[in-house]
Amino acid sequence: MIPRPPKRLRCVLGLGVSLLLAACARHQALPLEIRPIQPEAASGHQAKPGWQLQHYAVAAANPLAAEAGRQILQAGGSAVDAAIAVQMVLGLVEPQSSGLGGGAFLLHWDGQRLDAWDGRETAPADADEQMFLQSDGKPMAFIDAVVGGRAVGVPGVLKMLESAHRAHGKLPWAVLFVPAIELAEQGFAISPRLHQLLAADQYLRQDPSAAAFYYRANGAPLPVGQVLRNPALAEMLRRIARHGSAAFYAGPVAQAMVAKVRQHPSNPGRLQLADLQHYQPLRREALCQLWLAQYRVCGFPPPSSGQLTLMQILGLLEQLPPQQNPLVDGRPSAAFLHRYSEAAKLAFADRAQYIADPTFVAPPAGDWRSLLAPAYLKQRATLIGERSMGTASHGVPGGTPLAWAPQAAQEEYGTSHVSIVDAEGHALAMTSSIEQAFGARQLSDGGTGLPGGFLLNNQLTDFALAPRDAQGRPVANRVEPGKRPRSSMSPTLVFDAKNGELLASLGSPGGAAIIHFTAKTLLGLYPWQLDAQRAIDLPNFSNFNGPTVLEQGRFPPATLEALRRLGHEVGESELPSGLQAIQRTPDGWFGGADPRREGVVLGE
Incomplete structure (x- = not known):
């Protein structure tokens, strides 16, 4: 009630x-180990109907x-x-x-x-x-x-x-x-x-x-x-x-x-x-990117890493040949999860290397959009093969390296x-x-x-708890007075690329996994043509440039085994997202809330 x-x-x-x-x-x-520490523990699952307003x-x-x-x-x-x-x-x-x-x-x-x-x-x-x-x-x-x-x-x-x-x-x-x-x-x-x-x-x-x-x-x-x-x-x-x-x-x-x-x-x-x-x-000026030739996806620029990293993942996937049946029985297939995990590794490698408060840190090639440039994504996508690459290295957007040390992995909430x-x-x-x-x-x-x-x-x-690497090179996201720490928060608005009409508002909690939760929902809404509630309901999946982590109990054992045969280290975790989304419909708006938390959508 x-x-x-x-x-x-x-x-x-x-x-x-x-x-x-x-x-x-x-x-x-x-x-x-391979179960990422989550921002908040899971607290059960309650089916949500979705709301037409x-x-x-x-x-x-x-x-x-x-x-x-x-x-x-x-x-x-x-x-x-x-x-x-x-x-x-x-x-x-x-x-x-x-x-x-x-x-x-x-x-x-x-x-x-x-x-x-x-x-x-x-x-x-x-x-x-x-x-x-x-x-x-x-x-x-x-x-x-x-x-x-x-x-x-x-x-x-x-x-x-x-x-x-x-x-x-x-x-x-x-x-x-x-x-x-x-x-x-x-x-x-x-x-x-x-x-x-x-x-x-x-x-x-x-x-x-x-x-x-x-x-x-x-x-x-x-x-x-x-x-x-x-x-x-x-x-x-x-x-x-x-x-x-x-x-x-x-x-x-x-x-x-x-x-x-x-x-x-x-x-x-x-x-x-x-x-x-x-x-x-x-x-600040929002950071927007054309996606699938139809959508203008807008999000937050640095110090958030959210928009850059999730649009790198989606942009890398877009560079690959079309894939048949990314969903099998309502769940992402092993073939899709392989591609997604490899794209995520590449994006998170760049994230660890470059993204920080822009008042203190210059973007690669002088522009954050260099990380989303089609030529750069096309070149990076060639690294995605038929088997797991293990751990990815960062790229060099614009061909000009910066003397930063990559940030070591640490918890985010x-x-x-x-x-x-x-x-x-x-x-x-x-x-x-x-x-x-x-x-x-x-x-x-x-x-x-x-x-x-x-x-x-x-x-x-x-911020990076270890501010420099063994060679003394500074981490871009190290502590400095007055600096804003890098974030994964990914508030997102989607527009029709042709007429500019607002199509959706969405986002999630979840630490670094926010990027994956938001990417999953965008994939569900658009190429997979699900409504907001069904897109949110999809099982969660993630990769932070290491093991592939799937939402516990939501994928059949055959999916995990298929990924392992492709060389992936695979584990399961609760991955308790807290997605909220509102999408435009012919009758107004349709809202979805994450069954993993207590949210609802209200209005008129």
Whole structure:
């Protein structure tokens, strides 16, 4: 059952756009090995029907968040308005994935202009490339770097959303916080997924504030269905609703955040008040690529590796001779998976070599699009043969080598995805994150002294923990002051290449596997001609320039054996994606949500 919106939200939004501001003013409480480690554990499988909608749609990872966005759109709000309401609720009800303490990439289409709003975290001014090295010069163990203050970057999601609202918002800023404040005050029921993740996590209990808030005295996680109130977050959201992002980036909230990071007893970080006050989101040019001669696929440029890497994979596949029957009994065939794995190896080799924050790192051949140039992809595709290549080496786009060391493999995590289309046909795809599940495992109450708050990110571990190779060559994605860590987040909008009409919005959480989850869905939507729900439902598969990893229990043993005969190292993993997608249909919009998580698509 989809939950009803909070009473206050029903009241305010039911009045219509013209009365929204007056309604809020009257309400005194709100004047305003081979199994890759996954970002979040699996929590079961629940079949989703797909949703046909006519006028507008919101796809989000939690029903309460999707309902908040739907109500905003019903009141005449824009896609950006709805995204703000959705994100504030997501930070409350799925705190393991995103929230005020993290960052986001937002790809927005206003019917004429396409913008890539960059709210990625930045490294503090005191950061340096040695910060994840031990006294013997070796990198810290990943989890040792994560837990505490060391890996906390400057959060960017709130200031980015504020900037996007100034450009594209229709409803008053304060109204957009009503649903999250109401839910934080009155409470929400702990979902099965949140309960399972709390139970599985070994580190969140180490933070006294988080232990007292999310666990019982005996260390057991709060049970499914228990109503959890978050008065600290409610108070912070009220201040942000009144005063804008300044209430977060300065004053008591900022001071409490810095104290939490710098005073961690065993793993302090380097965040300072000046880092928060100087943070600026960026409005970048989206990166678009023609695909299959019919589609213009648009995504995020660096510091995201998502669009470049997934379009390299799809572009390499396009260079190969047409393949008969890529799906067998509704699953990708072994022959297809062989080709896909080889293309992924080549793309991930380039990713490890070249992609990083463009403010600090020059693109190969002077242009990131050199990685997608048809001649380059054609040359790279010749390396895909009848048997596994093992591990791929990076290419040299434009024929000019750069003196970077490839980044060593390390864990990557994250996130939550939102896709929205509003009544005017304006659309967005937004992926937000605090990196690993529950981030740095640090809960900040924002100086309120109240129970609850928000979790801090560990995004600095998206940088290379080992900044140089044995020869002393620097890794492009090493830590530097003010730098944005490389990401795999892949918010994607698809357009008709001939008439420019918006066709789809999609994306997923999943760390580096986001790239594969998004590529799978694009393949399902277009060459395989599935609807959004059926494309999302397809079994997941991945390769990060090593073993081929298939979704556990979703492929017959014959598929694994066929891949092994072609020389692949093959394993299975849960691969719990969290895909959301909205596609254009003759009757309006059709939305799909991942059966592996709690998301839904709502609208009208």
